[in-house]
Amino acid sequence: MKLKVLLAAAAAAALAVPFASVAQTAPDGEALFNARCKMCHEPAMSGAPDKAKMATMAHAQLVSVLTDGAMAAMSDGMSAEEKAAVATFLTKGAPAPAADAAAPAAATAAPAAEHQH
């Protein structure tokens, strides 16, 4: 009897884990950029930085521009993971400081809680 309870608990835990990993699947930063940013940024409209310019910006700075900076309205409706994915797409290839490499992981871990509401 006790064993059955344990097995049920293990099964529930096993179900919960794949669900969490599905929720954390990294969004496609390139597709998001093409759908939401490209029309103004590649080629860049007047005043807007182009892709090469944005590649020189720090990952965290890009996320902050999208979260509460100049592009907050443009990224309306995007999740924190999606903003991080766009920033990762824009900065990839650029030399990333160690702290920067950890940022996307932290950014995907935090919003997972939101998805469980």
Ligand code: HEC
């Ligand atoms: C409707 C056109 C438009 C769209 C869509 C748009 N942008 Fe912009 N973006 C601009 C313009 C214009 C500026 C420059 C003016 C400003 O900074 O307010 C700018 C500025 C920026 C900057 C620099 C801001 C700063 O403070 O240095 C970044 C980074 C940026 N955009 C990223 C993005 C990303 C990523 C997306 C897609 C989620 C996006 N933009 C979507 C027009 C757009």
